[in-house]
Amino acid sequence: MAGYMRTAVLMAAMTALFMGVGWMLGGGAGAVIALVVAAAMNLVTWWNSDRMVLRMHGARRAEGGGAEALRRLVADLAADAGMPAPAVYLIDSDQPNAFATGRSPDRAAVAVTSGLLRHLDREEIAAVVAHELAHIRNRDTLVMTITASFAGAISMLANFALFFGGRRDSPLGLVGVIAMMILAPLAAGLVQMAISRAREYEADRVGAEICGNPLWLAAALQRIQGLALRIDNNSAERNPGSAHMFIINPLHAHRYDTLFSTHPRTEGRVAALHEMARAAQGSAAGPWA
Template sequence: MGFAKTAILMAVMTALFLGLGALLGGRGGMMIALAIAVAMNAYSYWNSDKAVLRMHNAKQVDEQSAPDFYRMVAGLAQNADLPMPKVFIIETDQPNAFATGRNPENAAVAATTGLLQRLTREELAGVMAHELAHVKNRDTLTMTITATFAGAISMLANFALFFGGRDRQGGIIGTIALMILAPMAAGLVQMAISRSREYEADKMGAEICRNPLWLASALQKIESFAQRIDNPAAERNPATAHMFIINPLHAFAHDKLFSTHPKTANRIAALRAMAGAEKPVVQPVPRRSGPWG
């Protein structure tokens, strides 16, 4: 159902883009704007993962520098039938995590020091399984595609004042309205896609770690801490908020129109229902003897 919803929303984004071009009526201007937007997003496609990791000062770790954490991710990646992703740690007290990369072969997962310190090993496994689910579902690629359309729509809307013309239907007032409303609509669709992918990643993440309650417990704990602890890098770069497992910006506690994340209580309820529907395969996870690397 989540994939179908995403497909519908992406179709809406495509229709919005084509409709805006048709309303502007300038095929030449539309093609120029599209070419620029595609070029910009093509660059982002190849380099966005590195840029995001730099924004959050993420440091890559390996089996020597963070043995317990690295081995956990390796085991979960094996469960998910995924190549081993690059593993990063972010020095910030807010517990959170995200995944990035254009495909499973070029993926990276990142967790904050707050996440490593404040969660149990089982809860941490649930979180990292969720992030690997994003990688397996190619959600970062989906968001790149929607970003391409959103960028093109915004650019066309900005060109509207120059290429739209006062003699077109609606005149200058219609053009200004179009310039404001089209990017807003594109942003709403982008957020809706992000929310739908979170539910899918929760479901698949529970399957990867083989116990939905681990992730449910982690989500409850992360949200509680995230509401009280700032994430300075995320506040400086709010465009990356949709990537985190829990919104790091202390906003949108409900499934509102402008939220990039579903309501955490709804996600927890779905995971608990999943655990009730089928008995979780509980595989004991050895307790760590010391702090994470």
């Protein structure tokens, strides 16, 4: 519950930032217009988020006999999680990675790269899929897509305001206006990172419960992290705004991409999963004892 409250507060902060930039552009009327635009933008995102992200990464439906094992695995884990089976997509990339998208558990998709199927064993793949199912069940997919839209819109408005000078009669003065226009996108990025990082830890915890063993997910995260350092994900490099949706930052291949990472450190996530396994082993009724 605390995690959901934190996410709600951060989403409110993102909305306030958007309205603040609108106010700097047009005063009270600008703030109201920004709020209306935000509502419309979120509605469009809610309706089209899954198709937009899948198209962005060239994902295709997992069809044919070769994909049967993956579809069956996803369906079995979804049944264990008590949720509808999402659609399954494949992305042609040698970097092992995965993400989930969709506005609700009834309209959701899990996309995995071809590299994930090549480089990970079945238990690790199951753990990755379970992590993505946790995002769907927690409705993180919609939240993270909306925050990415907000961050992009705030940056666009800030650039617009800098170009036209913002409100010259602002009580903050021209210097204050310029400072806010520079700092607002940075603040939006920080809020987006905070939301994404909080949801990753929760999805790790729930995903470990769904797949039945936290150590499977810990091993998968370490393997993906190591390979992502060496293998490019070209579609993610072209669309860095979607990087926060992947289980591991797909932009690790380039040093500058780690400057504002939307993911918590893999070492911390692995440590939390190992602690989860130890706690279960210490309990007589623990499922992994």
